[in-house]
Amino acid sequence: MVLDIAKHYPVLLTELISIITPQHGGTFIDCTFGQGGYTKKILSHKNTQVIALDRDIESKKKANKILEEFQDRFIFKNKKFSQLDNLKLKNENIRGVIFDLGYSYTQIKDPTKGLSFNSIGELNMQMGLNDFSAKDVINKLDVIELEKIFKFFGEEKEAKKIAVNIVKERKIKKIDTKILVELIEKTKRKKNFKIHSATKVFQALRIFVNKEISELIHGLIAATRVLEKDGVLAVVTFHSLEDKIVKYFFKSLSEKKSISRYLPKIDQPDTLFRMEEKKPRTPSPKELKENIPSRSAKLRYVIKKDNFYNFDTDIFNKFEHLIEIENFGNKLWKNFQLFF
Numbered sequence: 001m002v003l004d005i006a007k008h009y010p011v012l013l014t015e016l017i018s019i020i021t022p023q024h025g026g027t028f029i030d031c032t033f034g035q036g037g038y039t040k041k042i043l044s045h046k047n048t049q050v051i052a053l054d055r056d057i058e059s060k061k062k063a064n065k066i067l068e069e070f071q072d073r074f075i076f077k078n079k080k081f082s083q084l085d086n087l088k089l090k091n092e093n094i095r096g097v098i099f100d101l102g103y104s105y106t107q108i109k110d111p112t113k114g115l116s117f118n119s120i121g122e123l124n125m126q127m128g129l130n131d132f133s134a135k136d137v138i139n140k141l142d143v144i145e146l147e148k149i150f151k152f153f154g155e156e157k158e159a160k161k162i163a164v165n166i167v168k169e170r171k172i173k174k175i176d177t178k179i180l181v182e183l184i185e186k187t188k189r190k191k192n193f194k195i196h197s198a199t200k201v202f203q204a205l206r207i208f209v210n211k212e213i214s215e216l217i218h219g220l221i222a223a224t225r226v227l228e229k230d231g232v233l234a235v236v237t238f239h240s241l242e243d244k245i246v247k248y249f250f251k252s253l254s255e256k257k258s259i260s261r262y263l264p265k266i267d268q269p270d271t272l273f274r275m276e277e278k279k280p281r282t283p284s285p286k287e288l289k290e291n292i293p294s295r296s297a298k299l300r301y302v303i304k305k306d307n308f309y310n311f312d313t314d315i316f317n318k319f320e321h322l323i324e325i326e327n328f329g330n331k332l333w334k335n336f337q338l339f340f
């Protein structure tokens with residue numbers, strides 16, 4: 001059976017639940033509430049509480065429905081997960097923090113968001129709480145900046161030619177989604193029959209507009225701080241850049257001394273995390289058959305070894321080249337003028 005593709009189906013749900021074990025109760029943070037698939041499953045177990053976040057205000061409608069049933073065990077905040085630290089959750093005994101990165105099917109299908117190359121109209125790609133849109137990127141950044149975005153965030157081999165043609169075309173006419181797709185199709189010499197010609201550029205623009213790299217890094221750090229001893233940090237990724245970041249963060253804090261040198265030395269564990277499974281979990285053949293979009297999903301998790309809030313990480317240095325590219329967006333901020 002193939003599921004109705006207009007609806008969002010939570011990926012790797014059985015695997016996630018077997019890892020975070022909500023049947024033992026406790027408080028969980030769902031950093032990417034979406035359509036509430038994970039949250040509902042957790043709340044179906046007694047003695048659980050969920051604090052859910054989503055940057056897309058549209059998710060609030062679904063959250064309000066869940067609130068009707070679970071008012072005393074559920075909180076929703078329309079916030080980005082990089083702001084998790086601001087929720088002041090240190091003493092809440094958080095047993096699990098989960099991230100299901102990317103977009104829900106409902107968002108992909110929403111024509112006003114323009115996330116897909118099948119959308120019609122203005123370029124947008126904002127998930128929510130953004131500073132600029134894809135229209136600003138395509139119309140205002142210079143050719144080198146555009147090339148780097150397509151190359152590093154989309155691994156697009158013909159990034160330079162596409163960037164040059166965008167800058168030429170925008171002098172003549174306004175570039176909307178359809179025109180951008182046509183321009184990429186015309187520019188690309190090497191056709192790949194497995195994926196649409198515009199897939200990589202669109203992925204790159206979505207990552208850039210939503211600052212997905214720094215969001216993820218700040219989110220992982222904040223999640224690690226709020227977790228209690230034996231708490232689980234679980235992340236589902238959908239593309240190789242995200243997976244590289246999660247894998248590095250988990251591995252580096254599981255293998256070498258990662259506790260902050262500013263903490264007392266007594267009774268400190270050597271590492272912050274325990275990694276029980278090195279390989280990511282991926283969808284079963286049954287899930288792949290029923291829910292085709294789950295095919296690139298990877299689930300990784302680690303367990304926090306003690307109640308430490310301070311730790312050292314070199315993740316910002318490791319991915320500095322990507323953060324520098326994301327910073328091209330600073331000049332596009334809607335409120336940029338307010339600072340001057």
Ligand SMILES: C[S@@+](CC[C@H](N)C(=O)[O-])C[C@H]1O[C@@H](n2cnc3c(N)ncnc32)[C@H](O)[C@@H]1O
Nearest residue numbers: 010032034035036037038054055080081100103
């Ligand atoms: C794949 S969906 C999650 C689906 C959810 N697990 C479910 O079962 O319905 C990802 C969600 O994360 C949200 N999101 C992505 N990046 C975010 C961020 N930095 N902060 C908060 N929410 C984010 C998106 O708006 C989207 O609703």
